[in-house]
Amino acid sequence: MARILVTGSADGLGRATADVLLSQGHGVIVHARNADRAKTLTDLVDRGATLIVADLSRRQEVLDAAHELEDGTTVDAVIHNAGVYSGPDVIPVNIVAPYLLTALLRTPTRHVYLSSGMHRGGHIDLGRLDWDGNKPSGSYSDSKLLVTTLALGIARRWAPAVLANAVDPGWVPTKMGGAGATDDFDLGHRTQERLVTDQGLTVTGGYWFHGQQQQPHPSAQDPDVQDQLLDALAGATGIELPRR
Structure with missing residues (x-):
């Protein structure tokens, strides 16, 4: 059985994912801010x-969490689920924290990054982004295009040693999605669970929606x-992505 970190697992999709993985007998690391x-x-x-416990908008807390995890039992996979919708924390939480956890955790062989269909409306303008979160500098759509690009970039850099994929969970009824969301909540977390546990599934560099691969924004594939x-x-962080 795998040992899996699920960020942002206090509620919503993250909690449901952690609950299912725990029920399946996996070792689960849950996270709250x-x-x-x-x-x-x-x-x-x-x-x-x-x-x-770590506030992913605070870089030092992310670094401390990564060091704590590195000093413990081996982490086999990470589901980068945590996210915020608006405000100055969008870039630190939605893209900087996943990058740091990816770069600093040396043992995971599978990474899954939560994207969104809204990434198709995003833009990449690296020069205007405030990586430290001192001011709002990128929209939710921008951040999800960035994290999708990160996932595919990690897949290209680290293949075949590490499998990295992005998942669009759909518009599901969570605190962020709202009660009017129309997609199936259970389908919103099954894909990421499978990507970190199914040893027969060796796809990397995929963009997934409800168990099926789709084409992401062209920029993410460049x-x-x-x-x-x-x-x-x-x-921005002073931490290079290591070779794998």
């Missing part, structure tokens, strides 16, 4: 999940854009 949010995970911890993003993230 603060101690109050962590209280909602008590039942999963009682069932054997490991808890990590190796030059992928390299520009990875270089910008390395420059």
Whole structure:
């Protein structure tokens, strides 16, 4: 059985994903951004999940969490589920934190990054982004185009040692999606669960929606854009993506 980190697992899709993986017998690391949010995970911890607390909008807390995870039991896979919809934390949480966890955690052989169909309306303008989150500098759509590009860039750089994929969970009824969301909630988390557990599934560099691969925005598939993003993230954080 695998040991899997699910970021943003205090509620919504992240919690459902962690719950299912735990029920399947996997070792699960659940994550909350603060101690109050962590209280909602008590039942999963009682069932054997490991808890990590870190505010992903604060870079030092991301670094501390990565070091804590590296010092513990091997992490086999990461589902980068945590995300925010608006405000200055969009870029730090939705793209910088996934990059740092990818670069710093040396043992995972599978990474799944939560994207969105809204990524198709995003733009990549690296020069105007505030990577530190001191001010709003990118929309939710922009961030999801960036994280999709990150996923495909990681897949290209680290193949075949690491499998990296992006998943659009659909417009599902969560706190972020709202009660009026029309997509199936369960379908919204099954794909990422399969991508980190199915040993017969060896696809990398895919963009998935409800179990099927689709074509993402052309920019996400452009190796030059992928390299520009990875270089910008390395420059902004001071942490290079290691060779695998």
